[in-house]
Amino acid sequence: MLFENLSERLQATFKKLRGHGKLTEDDVNQAMREVRMALLEADVNFKVVKSFIEKVKERAIGQEVLETLTPAQVVIKIVDEELTALMGGETARIEIAPQPPTVIMMAGLQGAGKTTSAGKLALMFKKQGKKPLLVAADIYRPAAIKQLQVLGGQLDVPVFSLPEGNSAVRIAQDAVEFAKSHLHDIVIIDTAGRLHVDEALMKELKDIRQSVSPHEILLVVDAMTGQDAVHVAETFHETLTIDGVVLTKLDGDARGGAALSIKAVTGCPIKFIGVGEKLDPLEPFHPDRMASRILGMGDVLSLIEKAQSTFDLEETQKMEKKLRKADFTLDDFLSQMQQVKKLGSLDSILGMIPGMGGLKKQLAGQELDLDGKEIRRIEAIIRAMTPKERADISIINGSRRKRIAAGSGTRVQDVNKLLKQFGEMRKMMKKMKKQMGNGKRGMGMPSLPNLPFKMPFMR
Template sequence: MAFEGLAGRLQEAFNKLRGKGKVTEEDVNQTMREVRLALLEADVNFKVVKDFISRVKERAVGQEVLKSLTPGQQVIKVVNEELTELMGGSQSKLNIAPKPPTIILMVGLQGAGKTTHTGKLAKYLLKQNKQPLLVAADIYRPAAIKQLQVLGDQLQVPVFSMGDEVSPVEIAINAIQYAKEQHRDVVIIDTAGRLHIDEALMDELTQIRDKIHPHEILLVVDAMTGQDAVNVAQTFNERLQLTGVILTKLDGDTRGGAAISVKAVTGCPIKFIGTGEKLDSLEPFYPDRMASRILGMGDVLTFIEKAQAAVDEEKARELEKKIRKAEFTFDDFLDQLEQIKKMGPLDELLGMIPGMNKIKGMKDLKIDDKQLSHVEAIIRSMTKEEKAHPEIINSSRRKRIAKGSGTSIQEVNRLLKQFEDMRKMMKQFSSLTKKGKRKKGFKFPFM
């Protein structure tokens, strides 16, 4: 999970301050020492850490913090604000040309996921009602053109290619003309990468930039390479004047040093983050939301956005009617599982809910998405009648379901018990709403 190591260390440091009626300058200094170590261990640039700690201490030992009613919380508030500022302050959106097409130049080293994220960006733009054109300008890497064409087929987005015998500069120029003729309003150019930065790569990219004058030059860089990612960003920025960075593999980066350092070192904003392998696992980067997640405050807005994107409104209305009539079946449960899976990995979703890390046992909970697959397999091994009326599932039926789903009888029993408890709760909710009142303190978890 992104920032897992850093988040744990920082939250541990701040737990000592929370709830303190009085905080001294020494308390602040001690906490800042722990924060400094946590950031350095997370592979955050040394100079960035030094400047960050200096700014936080300057604000945290001021009168408005030490003499406030909740000084511990005030210190955390200062850290949250400074961390947000460090990562860019506010979301940096794509520059969209006033007159189409918007030209986006994708650059980066080989292996960072540039071609894949060219496809992901196209998918993101499709959701924004744009008409992208993908351009295969990587003529050096074997199968690079074919890879982009496969992505284009999956997305039903046209791919402009002139083969590997034409110069990338000429391909880019012709692609823009083609986009105008075909009324495509965004041109995304996938350029060649190298295993390391070299003059030939930079010269070629500079020539393309000078000929087509892109509105965006986005560097695709692997978050898991830490300070190397920052160094790569710095070098590309010096030569090309980047407009933004796409950090890939952030879901696997437990340290987070690159995400925290890039903006401060290069002055170049992170515009998107890659959070998985699927084509829709590209998210706009929000510094304030990321800072909140790192400090254990959750990220409710992203959670809501993911839910809105995944939930079928018509099915939601149907489900509400069934719940009110206490007619919830295993088929309905299966539908809900499908929609939850669309939102992303469960441990990532739980990290967005404020306070989840404070619940006993939740901090170290590792949720295996395979558990959902087991539940799914059990339900799919039931007959239509069993899904609608689970009370008919006797001992022999349980054995058959366990065998059919490749699970154990204990797992089948556990799911049936949990489902029965859920239905009882729904009946309770239904009876309370019919009476027009609810028991004090009763909250239905899914509504």
């Protein structure tokens, strides 16, 4: 999970602070030394760390903080505000041109995920009701054009390309004209990358910029390269004057140093983040929400937004009716599991819920991994049952359990465990039905056996 190590270190540091009734200057200094080490271990740029610690100490050692009734909370608030400022303060968004099309040029080194990010960006705009056009201007990498065309086909987004022999500049120019005549309001140009920054790459990018005057130049960088990502951003910004950064593979970087350093070093905001290889839309980067997650305060807003865009409203309403009738079956449970899976890994979900970041270790003892294996096992067990068994678990006797275990490639103990958990969940739902009848209703959160979430339909 992103920032996992940093988050654990900072939370441990602030837990010590909370143990003090009143804080002394020495208490704050000691805490800041630990924060400094935590940030450096997270691969945050040294100069950025030094500046950050100085700002926090300057605010935290003031008498108005040390003399408050809850000084530790005030210090945490200061760190939260400074982390937010460090990552850009406000959410940076794409500037849409007053006269379409809005031209967005994607730049970056080879392997950073530029082509995939172009597709994810197109999907984001498509979901917003716009009509994007992808442009295959990477004429050097083998199969780059084909890759973009395959992505476009999956997303149902047209891809503009020209026959071999045309320059990237010509492709970009013709694409913009095509967009104007075919009423595309967004043009996303996928440019070539190299394994390293070189003069030929920069010259071509500058030529494209000069020929089509893009409204936005987005640099795609791989978060897993750490400080190298920051150096790449510096170099591209000096040459191209980029407008924002797309940070990819963020879920693969437990340290997060690039996310904390790029804005401070380059002055360019992180506008989007990419997680996973699935064709999900790029996620806007919210500095305030990310700071809250780092400090263990969760990111409920992002979870709610993700749930709203993921859950099928019609299906949710059907499930609510079934709940009211106490008619919830394993088929319904499987349907809900499919919706929950769309939210991403349980690891990422837990990180968005205040106070749940530490639950991951507790769940390890319950044999419930957070990478989807447990969910796939549950699905296999349910699918190995007959329709009658899924509708009424009371008919599942010993011989049926053996058959289901054999059919799902699991153990009888696994089948027993699922049936027990599902039975307990149904009992809980009956209790909730009574509460709902009394006008008490829960918050809409996804649910899994033995986890502290409610099902999507429990709004």
